[in-house]
Amino acid sequence: MHQNSILLLFFFLMGIALxxxxxxxxxxxxxxxxxxxxxxxxxxxxxxxxxxxGIFASVTIPNSPYFAHAGETPAKVVHVAAAQFIFYMSEQxxxxxxxxxHPIELPANEVVEFRVTSLDVNHGFAIYDETGRLITQTQAxxxxxxxxxxxxxxxxxxxVLCLExxxxxxxxxRTSFTVN
Amino acid sequence: MESIKIKKITSVWIIxxxxxxxxxxVLGILMRLNQGGALNQAPINFYSNMTIxxxxxxxxxxxxxxxxxNFLMERYVKTSYxxxxxAFILTVIGVVMLWVITLVGKFHVAWTFLYPMxxxxxxxxxxxxxxxxxxxxxxIGWLIWSISMxxxxxxxxxxxxxxxxxxxxxxxxxxxxxxxxxxxxxxxxVITCLFVAVVLMALYFAEFLSKGSFVNDxxxxxxxxxxxxxxxxxxxxxxxxxxxxxxxxxxxxxxxWQTSWYVALAWNFTLIFILTAFFHHLYMDFVQPEGFQxxxxxxxxxxxxxxxxxxxxxxxxxxxxxxxxxxxxxxxFFIGVAGWVIGGFGAVIDATISNNVVLHNTLWVPAHxxxxxxxxxxxxSLAFFYWFSIQFTxxxxxxxxxxxxxxxxxxxxxxxxxxxYLGGADSIPRRYSNYPAEFTSAKPLALVGAAFATVYLIxxxxxxxxxxxxxxxxxxxxx
Ligand code: HEM
Ligand SMILES: [Cu+2]
Numbered sequence: 116m117h118q119n120s121i122l123l124l125f126f127f128l129m130g131i132a133l134x135x136x137x138x139x140x141x142x143x144x145x146x147x148x149x150x151x152x153x154x155x156x157x158x159x160x161x162x163x164x165x166x167x168x169g170i171f172a173s174v175t176i177p178n179s180p181y182f183a184h185a186g187e188t189p190a191k192v193v194h195v196a197a198a199q200f201i202f203y204m205s206e207q208x209x210x211x212x213x214x215x216x217h218p219i220e221l222p223a224n225e226v227v228e229f230r231v232t233s234l235d236v237n238h239g240f241a242i243y244d245e246t247g248r249l250i251t252q253t254q255a256x257x258x259x260x261x262x263x264x265x266x267x268x269x270x271x272x273x274x275v276l277c278l279e280x281x282x283x284x285x286x287x288x289r290t291s292f293t294v295n
Numbered sequence: 296m297e298s299i300k301i302k303k304i305t306s307v308w309i310i311x312x313x314x315x316x317x318x319x320x321v322l323g324i325l326m327r328l329n330q331g332g333a334l335n336q337a338p339i340n341f342y343s344n345m346t347i348x349x350x351x352x353x354x355x356x357x358x359x360x361x362x363x364x365n366f367l368m369e370r371y372v373k374t375s376y377x378x379x380x381x382a383f384i385l386t387v388i389g390v391v392m393l394w395v396i397t398l399v400g401k402f403h404v405a406w407t408f409l410y411p412m413x414x415x416x417x418x419x420x421x422x423x424x425x426x427x428x429x430x431x432x433x434x435i436g437w438l439i440w441s442i443s444m445x446x447x448x449x450x451x452x453x454x455x456x457x458x459x460x461x462x463x464x465x466x467x468x469x470x471x472x473x474x475x476x477x478x479x480x481x482x483x484x485v486i487t488c489l490f491v492a493v494v495l496m497a498l499y500f501a502e503f504l505s506k507g508s509f510v511n512d513x514x515x516x517x518x519x520x521x522x523x524x525x526x527x528x529x530x531x532x533x534x535x536x537x538x539x540x541x542x543x544x545x546x547x548x549x550x551x552w553q554t555s556w557y558v559a560l561a562w563n564f565t566l567i568f569i570l571t572a573f574f575h576h577l578y579m580d581f582v583q584p585e586g587f588q589x590x591x592x593x594x595x596x597x598x599x600x601x602x603x604x605x606x607x608x609x610x611x612x613x614x615x616x617x618x619x620x621x622x623x624x625x626x627x628f629f630i631g632v633a634g635w636v637i638g639g640f641g642a643v644i645d646a647t648i649s650n651n652v653v654l655h656n657t658l659w660v661p662a663h664x665x666x667x668x669x670x671x672x673x674x675x676s677l678a679f680f681y682w683f684s685i686q687f688t689x690x691x692x693x694x695x696x697x698x699x700x701x702x703x704x705x706x707x708x709x710x711x712x713x714x715x716y717l718g719g720a721d722s723i724p725r726r727y728s729n730y731p732a733e734f735t736s737a738k739p740l741a742l743v744g745a746a747f748a749t750v751y752l753i754x755x756x757x758x759x760x761x762x763x764x765x766x767x768x769x770x771x772x773x774x
Contacts, residue, residue, distance in 0.1 A: 117650075117653050118653055118654075118720045118721070118722065119720070121644055121650055121653075121654070121720060122716070122717075122720040124644065125640060125641060125644055125716065128637075128640040129637050129640060132633060132636050132637050132640070133633070133637075135611070136629070136632075136633040136636075139611050139614050139615050140614065140629065142614070142615050142616045143614045143615070143616065143617055143618065143619045143621070145616060160604055160608055161561075161600065161604035164600055164603060164604055165600060168596045168597075168599075168600065168643075171596070171647070172592060172593060172596055172647075175592075175647045175648065175649045175650070176589060176592060176648065176649075178648075178649035179588065179589075179648040179649055180581070180648070180649070180652050181581060181585050181588065181648075199415070235411070235415060236409070236411055236412045236415055237409050237412070237513065237517070239579070239655075239656055241656075241724075243722065243733075247721075247722060247733040247734055247735075248722050249653045249657065249722035250653070251652055251653070252579055252652060252653075252655060252656075253579050253580075253581055254579045254580045254581075256513050256514060256517070256580060256582070257411065257513045258512065258513050258514070259513065259514055259580070259582045260582070261579075261580060261581040261582055262581060263581065274733070276724060276731075278655065278656040278657075278724055279409070279656060280342075280405045280407075280409075280656075280725075280726040281412070282342075282403070282412065282415070282417055283338050283339050283342060283403070283417060284338065285342075285726065285727070285728075286338065286724075286727040286728050286729055286730070286731070287731075289731070
């Protein structure tokens, strides 16, 4: 899973850093062969880093959520209006003056689009699967509509949590929907 | 060399920072205990604590860095005591106001006070205008200080020299000390982001005073907020690095580092990247133009390059197979660089848009930024504090105590941070006073975090006592 590979990558990099720092530290207890001015000659090190990061950027940027399913027509559109401390979700446009929502059912293996906005402060719209794993998210910002496209490949119940601090009941602001 | 006044004001800064640091750590531990279910604070108290914890920590480590470079700058140029003192007075006023506003007024907007939350009154009515005033006082006080320092640098060095541009030529006749170069680069960033803070406050005041006829744009406000917030949080790290460049070699008994064309280039680039990296805070705002999002990722990557390739590598080379006089000061620097690098990995991973989708506003965020603060920048500043405190008083360094301090810092810090990283990878949201039941690992991790944070607090208290004692002596000495 995505989070696991992230954690693994982090531990791997951390391990390397720890080894290098420890090794270098203990080498200073040995003979003196140091350079007089260490702020010199590290161009190759710089180049290697540029190279690694360049590859990393070019591989990851195309996977950004903005480009996901960009050319496709969503099978379903869900309007989301977040407000302190509740989510309204509806297949019709939501009237900010009289917001209301209804239970949502979405098709599996088809692209759906969430049109997410806020009626007061900034909120988050984060989708968690049944095991409690964050699978995707966008922000709910007053005055703007963020369009999040996603294709659910697992039927089941999904939870939505608020992932932008919005005040005193932020931690209990949530809703859910089903995918069949 | 340094005048007696600068010694005293630096001592006062150090004592103030340490007192507030201990208080804020206690608030941090209380938060973790509450998240772990060991305490049962009302959410409003939790979020007020969280707000003042964040604001105070950012504030104190910023001023700690400023006080550090101000003191060391006296080696090169005369600095303004008045500006330093003004900044101190305004900082105290601003910080006291913030503590009253959050703990008495229950103002709980988180340290990022994202628009329009300050206007959705869920606290004492006076708290919102008071907050805007306090933030303006702090921004203006710090602007005066940083502009004054920059002006003093520019009295001795030309603009080109201050940025070390002459090092791009074959034989630079004048050498810019790395300390001056980094201070200059950092001060430009600091002044820019404080200026943005003033603009931000002006926009808030405009809406507040217009009684509804003027309404701000949420996306613009978020961009401005993170331009300020992200940038100041990063520049304060560079202030710590300037101190490291000045002291690391010296304390180890080695020749001072010198600027090369390479160092000059790296730091000049840093200035550009650091000012555009803040876009990564808006990755999940899909209405933000895509170009900015991609600039955000590239700038975040590139901001790490010069730092890594120059500073980290220099520290390695300076230590590798070199007989160094290790002391508490340079060990704190060395460990701090390691913590900074590891936090940097966490940051680069999160600054990758496709990862950010599953990390944004999870505990991964406090994980990485606490890494390069708790185990990075704080250690740089503590190194300076300690170094400063033994300059003018008895030079005894108890080696066993140093070892104890360092081991506890490492153990406590690592455990505290690990609990955050694991929580982030487990999708646990940040800024939750209590965790929903489905996050089964959340409470145990919070308690582990609290326990290790308490371990971290012990060496901080030891340093607090030893450093403060010496600083108080400086205050009452006449030399
Ligand atoms: C061992 C010491 C520390 C402890 C125990 C601690 C604890 C915490 C906790 C529990 C949170 C809330 C996490 C959440 O979002 O759920 C937090 C947030 C934060 N901490 Fe710390 N922290 C410590 C040191 C620091 C330091 C050194 C800094 C320096 C910059 C810092 C800056 C912040 C900031 C800016 C926030 C965000 C506040 C917000 O969300 O508005 N902390 N800390
Ligand atoms: Cu929320």
